[in-house]
Amino acid sequence: MTTHPKLTALAESLPATVPFVGPEAQERQRGRPFRARIGANESGFGPSPAVQAVIAAAAGDVWKYADPENHDLKAALGAHLGIAAENIVIGEGIDGLLGLIVRLFVEAGQPVVTSLGAYPTFNYHVAGFGGRLVTVPYANDREDLNGLLAAVKREDAPLLYLSNPDNPMGTWWEADEISRLIEALPETTMLVLDEAYGETAPASAMPALDVSRPNVLRMRTFSKAYGLAGLRCGYALGETQMIRAFDKVRNHFGVNRVAQTAALAALADQQYLRSVVADVDACRKRIAGIAVANGLVALPSATNFVTFDCGGDGAPALRVMQELIKRDVFVRKPMAPVLDRCIRVSVGPSAEIDLFEQELPEALKAARG
Amino acid sequence: MTTHPKLTALAESLPATVPFVGPEAQERQRGRPFRARIGANESGFGPSPAVQAVIAAAAGDVWKYADPENHDLKAALGAHLGIAAENIVIGEGIDGLLGLIVRLFVEAGQPVVTSLGAYPTFNYHVAGFGGRLVTVPYANDREDLNGLLAAVKREDAPLLYLSNPDNPMGTWWEADEISRLIEALPETTMLVLDEAYGETAPASAMPALDVSRPNVLRMRTFSKAYGLAGLRCGYALGETQMIRAFDKVRNHFGVNRVAQTAALAALADQQYLRSVVADVDACRKRIAGIAVANGLVALPSATNFVTFDCGGDGAPALRVMQELIKRDVFVRKPMAPVLDRCIRVSVGPSAEIDLFEQELPEALKAARG
Known part of the structure; x- marks a missing residue:
């Protein structure tokens, strides 16, 4: 006899886990x-001293909800990257955005490809939405691009996760290798290209930004080189319609006001x-x-x-x-x-x-x- | 011919909407x-001057991820409320927690009961996880407790949303009326009792806290009387196993470090x-x-x-x-x-x-x- 509210079958099957x-x-x-x-x-x-000053100055304003459209930060990022604001979505760190991506693109039971030993929080989200994780071993301590591509094709996977530079190994691929993978991917497979460590990578490792391509989401963050990990501010760059899909499911008021303000100041202090x-x-x-x-x-x-x-x-x-x-x-x-x-x-x-x-x-x- | 990654059927059906x-x-x-x-x-x-001082002082520490267990804030809330930390979950505002609750307790197609004209963000989450919204009209500008209960029983609904005091009308029920509803609820129906405005309500409107009951989640926030809306820090109080379920799906590192620090200081400044x-x-x-x-x-x-x-x-x-x-x-x-x-x-x-x-x-x- 059930004497308490029932979790969904999926939730019931999940462990109460902590990725880290x-x-x-x-x-x-x-x-x-x-x-x-x-x-x-x-x-x-x-964080930059300028950022610290801005946080202190914003302390009196925290009674206001933040702008749910993250307008100013998207405008500044757009100007910085040479793309339109409509190609950018801001989220509660890359972690938060990864959850939304799995939710948007993966039906329960569908395969999701990643490397064996890559980002546990991504795997946590895949499990959390009932996806089936398909893992490909690293090759020589780098993510195995050919192996990942083969797994995607074999499984007809809607989603592929790749971090470049890689966590936890620190290794990377040059941009032309990543571009080759992108060109070879089925158009129906979304590549989540996690570039959290992009700022500390050689420029040659970063493919040119192409937001006309619907099957790539580039993930960036203020948590690493910008030094704002505790503020939870990440972003994804992609094709307009794919970016717009986040508005279907994101927590619109979720990005903290201090995070938005600090990220703006961090971006300005190159x-x-x-x-x-x-x-x-x-x-x-x-x-x-x-x-x-x-x-x-x-x-x-x-x-x-x-x-x-x-x-x-x-x-x-x-x-x-x-x-x-x-x-x-x-x-x-x-x-x-x-x-x-x-x-x-x-x-x-x-x-x-x-x-x-x-x-x-x-x-x-x-x-x- | 599909030339881009496909959204899930549910995501495809959703509008790219903004609740507010x-x-x-x-x-x-x-x-x-x-x-x-x-x-x-x-x-x-x-916010309190003490909170503002704490935010300014914490500006240099934002490079650190926040404690994913929200240990200190849960301990302080537990001491303040006379309950254990294991009966508390912290989230990115009540908004964030509402999404997790729908995700945990509502299978696609299941009915969710709320008042017609109540909180749009809750409705947004119900739609976002494929729940079916069942609405009950207000009666004399108050949520209709009997009507809500009847709808829950008629529909065998796993979830009921009620805010007391109410938004958007500002009206409220006395604690004994709310307790009567709770007693009459099926044990398998989770009541989400949104008490965002609890601090500004008469004490007589707030039922005694009973975290032994598995089918009630009391929602509280630092966004209203505490003046921290922009920081996104809410919490739910409930029975141990139900609270533990959040660890299956929440974004563990999602609660901003400044939010945790500021909430602690706000709570201390009664x-x-x-x-x-x-x-x-x-x-x-x-x-x-x-x-x-x-x-x-x-x-x-x-x-x-x-x-x-x-x-x-x-x-x-x-x-x-x-x-x-x-x-x-x-x-x-x-x-x-x-x-x-x-x-x-x-x-x-x-x-x-x-x-x-x-x-x-x-x-x-x-x-x-």
Whole structure:
């Protein structure tokens, strides 16, 4: 006998899951804070001072709902990118937009193609709308473009997820390889091209923006190089009709007012962005150098983190991560087989990287002992 | 021949709609700003000075993702309300949570009961997940509890939406009437009891909190009396298993970091809340007095707005609203038949109410002429 409201059959089948455990939860469990927060691919360099000033100035205005059309931010992004506002949709981070995309394009039971070990939050949304995940293994620590395309065709998949540069490996494809994939895709398959790390990638990795093509959505965010992860502001670029479809299902008043204001200011401060990108590049080199000095192999990175190989299967890397966490250094690691031999260290201020450099040798020793 | 990715059948059937046009869009169309923003049931009294200070202080931290478990805010709310954190879920405003509720409890085609002319955003979510809306007319400008109950039983509806105090009419039921409805509800029907305006209602209108009951979700928000509408922070209170179900589908990192921080500070400043509630009460009386002085009938209100009757059918009220807007006074009105004879004026600072008082006679004259 049912004595409470019934969940839908789909909801009933889902686990009450958390795609990522936050560092705050770990700190609560440990009973003490981390000394280095370099695990969530945040920008420890922080937001621009201009952005911080704008947030402080906007504090008195938070009683007003934000503009549900996100007009000013779309206009500024359009001007910045040389496209029309109607080719842009703003959302509560790329995470929020990914949920809407699955909801818009995937019927329950339909196949969705992604790489094995790619973005867990995307997979969470696919499961959440009853899609069937079809995974393709990475090849040499890069997403396997040919393998993904073959899976799409074999399955007649309505949706393909690809991140370039890639998370969690940090690797990337050059623009012409991505363009080749796009050209070869069935016109009925939507490619979700997640470019969250686009600002820290070489320009040669980013295909020219073509918003006339209905089957590509380019995902961008203010969470990474712009340093606004906590504000939840991402956007998708695409063909007019496809972008307009978001208005069918999005939470129209969902993008926070402070997020819109801060994103506008962040976009306007391209000089700060350039300085962060330079800092990221220098820090990537430093992290890779530390890895190499400790006998590890650092993968090339176009992102704001460096992934490095701890050797063997997943067990050694897991121990290294745990030993670093024990030493108050918050890092994360890929969990899928093959990739799970690695740990992933985000860029950050010198003091935090110093700490990582200092603790890594002991962590490795403890992990091996 | 399809030459673009296909939307799901449900998404294809939906309009690309906006539940509410924002005042910003109207300002863009008009080419000039409003002089009084008293149409969106925001709190023109603004957020607490303590909240503003906290937002400014948090500006440098927005590079960090927020805690996906919303631990601190749930703990503070739990302590404030005398319930456990596991009986609370935080979301991107009540709007965001309403979408999740429909998604969790309504299969496509199932009936969902609400009042005719109640919250458009709830209806938007019901349509968005393929639910079938069953509406019950208001009775004497209040939601018809008996009528809603009868519709739930007749339709065997899994979900019932009720707001108390009510938007858009401002009217309310006493707690014992609401409790009677709850007792009479089928155990398999989830009642979404929207208490967005709870803080400005008489205490006698709020049933005691009972989180042992699986078929009631109480919806609260920081958008109204707390003055944080732009930050998007709402919460639902309910039975442990029902609250846990949100973890199956919510955007775990979706609640903005500034929102969490500001909500914590707002909750801590109960003295400010009390002063706003007193201001709201005084302002409601003043708005009602202005209406009466102009020969209109003001409905009793337990909310942060006053709804008043312009007489006749929807046409006179529409003209009054348009004439006020023409005079730079942003107000809104109910759109459903019977309710649509009214316009709705939100509380606000004296200067904005002064302007309303000054412009109303001319607006009425123009509307009638």
